[in-house]
Amino acid sequence: MERSAGPDVGIHGRATELARLSRFLDEVAGHPAALLIEGEAGIGKTTLWSAGIDQARHRGWQVLTCRPVQAEAALSFSALGDLLEPVPEAVLGGLPGPQRRALDVALLRAEPGPEPPDQRAVAVAFLGVIRALAEAAPVIVGVDDLPWLDRASSDVLEYAQRRLTTQRAGLLATVATGDAPSPAVSARDWFPAGQLQVLTAGPLSVPALDAVLRAKGGPPEPWPEVVEVHEASGGNPYFALELAAALGAHGRRRGSRQPLPVPGSLRPLVQRRLAALSPAGREVALVAAAAAAPTVGVVLAACADEQAARDGLDSAEEAGVLSIDDDRVRFAHPLLRSVHYASATGRQRRRAHQRLARVTGAARARCATWPWQPTGPTSHWRPGSPRPHRSPAVAGPRSPGRNSPTSRCASPRRTSRRRACGACSTPAGSTWPRSTRMEPGNCWSRRPS
DSSP states (O other): OOOGGGGTTOOOOOOHHHHHHHHHHHTTSSSSSEEEEETEEEEEEEHHHHHHHHHHHTTTTTEEEOOOOOTTTTSTHHHHHHHTTSOHHHHTSSSOHHHHHHHHHHHHOOOOSSSSSOHHHHHHHHHHHHHHHHSSSEEEEETTGGOOOHHHHHHHHHHHHOOSSSSEEEEEEEEEESSSOOOOOOOOTSSSSTTTEEEEEOOHHHHHHHHHHHTTSSOOOHHHHHHHHHHHHHHOOOHHHHHOOOOOOOOSSSOOOOOOOOOTTTTHHHHHHHOOOOOHHHHHHHHHHSSOOBBBHHHHHHHSSSSHHHHHHHHHHHSSSSHHHHHHHEESSSHHHHHHHHHSHHHHHHHHHHHHHHHHHHHHHHHTSSSSOOSSOOOOOOTOOOOOOOHHHOOOOOOOOSSSSSSOOOGGHHHHHHHHHHSSSSSSTOOOOOHHHHTTOOOSOOOOO
């Protein structure tokens, strides 16, 4: 497990990102720089941002931080007041009179006059504070969730960033991507070319996510359930923690065909996008959620009306629920798949699996008499070569062996169950994610040592 010493202890699976933060601070020690930490909601941007702030404080630097929220975006200079709160009076006292008065009025430290404070005077005052602090030690201005800065504070911060040329000052901020509302504030145009860096926070690995789950104080989850939670959450630590909590609150062992419980705290994050689906789009998405490796052909064949299914695919793509890549149908995020599948009734899920099973059976019948042309990266079958007995686009890869979790479905007497295992992502008699079950050599039964 990747861990780091010093202020970063307890952060799992982020050694590369922490090293990038350290290099960024090394640059700030010599010249102005800015780093935006981007990623979807819950991916761990604030954790990395806090680690960068702690590293700067550990170095003895001056750190000015604010954490704006949507509810305060209409309150002028609210973020600026948070940034300047720890600044010593001696630094503020060194500002020229007009700048100090404008700053005090803007921050509600002095009685306002007949006119509002001069915006330029406030911006020049903030720039003067940064320059004065940078003479003694490097300065980090940290903004968690930068797009929600109030407009007045954003203008002041932009003014200062454009004019920091040689001072040892850096901006460390987080920006949410994906389905988050899109405020007007954007920092990408604040800096000259080469001064702005972007760090994208990606998903955690399975071992790192396992460490995060265990670090929260609960009992260790069984390893197969950790893998299942990782697959459903897409490696998003916040989503994974909520899913694991719901799994623990479930209390009883789930049946083999029961979906992973999705907590109410996560549903609003994804249902806004799912709500944009047309009825045909919902049907297509459910078929794709039930299939192990859905392709356009499989989805269209499993739907009753092909034209309606094509319209549904278009609807799901426009809504950002599904994407089509090289004939493969994919969900934009695994949680969309989990929530949509869990929201369907048992009857709807059974109907989707039955349709997929019929498609699988038809494909196998064709494979017995027709050349095999896989849609994946493997080479095409050529006349004279051994003829495979199944279609990988529908049936998936071969089982790794009789001791694998899928061996229970390998008996010729259980043709219908084998059919379900080939087409569906939740096969009969097994709770493991398909990607974990079917990869040869994958240790699905226990944690790696």
